[in-house]
Amino acid sequence: MTLHREGKGSIIIAVILFLLINSITCKFLLPHHTFIFYLLLAVTFALLVLVVSFFRVPARTYTINENSVIAPCDGKVVVIEEVQPDEYFSDRRLQISIFMSPLNVHVNRNPVSGEVVYSQYHKGKYLVAWHPKSSTENERHTNVYRTKNGKEVLTKQIAGALAKRIVNYLPVGANVQQADEMGFIKFGSRVDVLLPLDAKVQVKIGDITKGGVTVLAHW
Structure with a gap:
C-alpha cells in the first residue's frame, strides 16, 4: 500500500x-x-x-477488458436507474451511482479506455451525497469517454457534505487507459456513471465495489 x-x-x-x-x-x-x-x-x-x-x-490487480465498464471508485451502489442526463447527452441513459464513505479508498479511476471528449467542472452546493439532487446541484466534475468502438461513457465526480475538493486529471483530447487514475475526491462522496441503455448491468443496489476492479456492466 x-x-x-x-x-x-x-x-x-x-x-x-x-x-x-x-x-x-x-x-x-x-x-x-x-x-x-x-x-x-x-x-x-x-x-x-x-x-x-x-x-x-492499496495494491490491486485491476480489471482490463474493452468490453466491460469497471467501477471508478470504492463504495456502495446506491442508484441503478434510467435517467435523462442534464449535460452532454440528449438521449436517455442508464445511471449507476456509487456512494463513497469517509472510510473508502478515495482514488477515482477510468471506467473504460478511450479518448476524453468532454471535461467540465461545475460549481454547486454541498448536499449530502445520497440526496436525489446531488447529481445536478452539487459541486461536480464531469468527464465523457469515447471508446474505440464508439461507445460513450459519462462519469460525474460529486462533492458532498464533507467532500469539499474534487481533483480531476483529464483534459479533453487525452487518450486514457482503463483503471488509470481519473482523479480524487477528498473525504469521500459519490461518483455517477452514465451508460448506453443497452449496457448489461452486472451489479445491484447495495453491492460493494472496488475501484478499478469491480465490473459494473458489459457491452
Missing part, C-alpha cells in the same frame, strides 16, 4: 496538529490527570490514522 500525492498537505497538517496538541496536553495534564492525557492521546492518534487512511492506495 502507498499514500496518494493528494494527501501530502493534509497529512503534514494532521501530524503537526497531533504533535502540538499532545505536547501541550503532556505538559499540563500528564502530571495530575494521566487518564485524561492518555484518552486525548488515543483520540488524536485515531484521528491521525483516519486522515492518513483517506489517502491510501
Whole structure:
C-alpha cells in the first residue's frame, strides 16, 4: 500500500496538529490527570490514522477488458436507474451511482479506455451525497469517454457534505487507459456513471465495489 500525492498537505497538517496538541496536553495534564492525557492521546492518534487512511492506495490487480465498464471508485451502489442526463447527452441513459464513505479508498479511476471528449467542472452546493439532487446541484466534475468502438461513457465526480475538493486529471483530447487514475475526491462522496441503455448491468443496489476492479456492466 502507498499514500496518494493528494494527501501530502493534509497529512503534514494532521501530524503537526497531533504533535502540538499532545505536547501541550503532556505538559499540563500528564502530571495530575494521566487518564485524561492518555484518552486525548488515543483520540488524536485515531484521528491521525483516519486522515492518513483517506489517502491510501492499496495494491490491486485491476480489471482490463474493452468490453466491460469497471467501477471508478470504492463504495456502495446506491442508484441503478434510467435517467435523462442534464449535460452532454440528449438521449436517455442508464445511471449507476456509487456512494463513497469517509472510510473508502478515495482514488477515482477510468471506467473504460478511450479518448476524453468532454471535461467540465461545475460549481454547486454541498448536499449530502445520497440526496436525489446531488447529481445536478452539487459541486461536480464531469468527464465523457469515447471508446474505440464508439461507445460513450459519462462519469460525474460529486462533492458532498464533507467532500469539499474534487481533483480531476483529464483534459479533453487525452487518450486514457482503463483503471488509470481519473482523479480524487477528498473525504469521500459519490461518483455517477452514465451508460448506453443497452449496457448489461452486472451489479445491484447495495453491492460493494472496488475501484478499478469491480465490473459494473458489459457491452
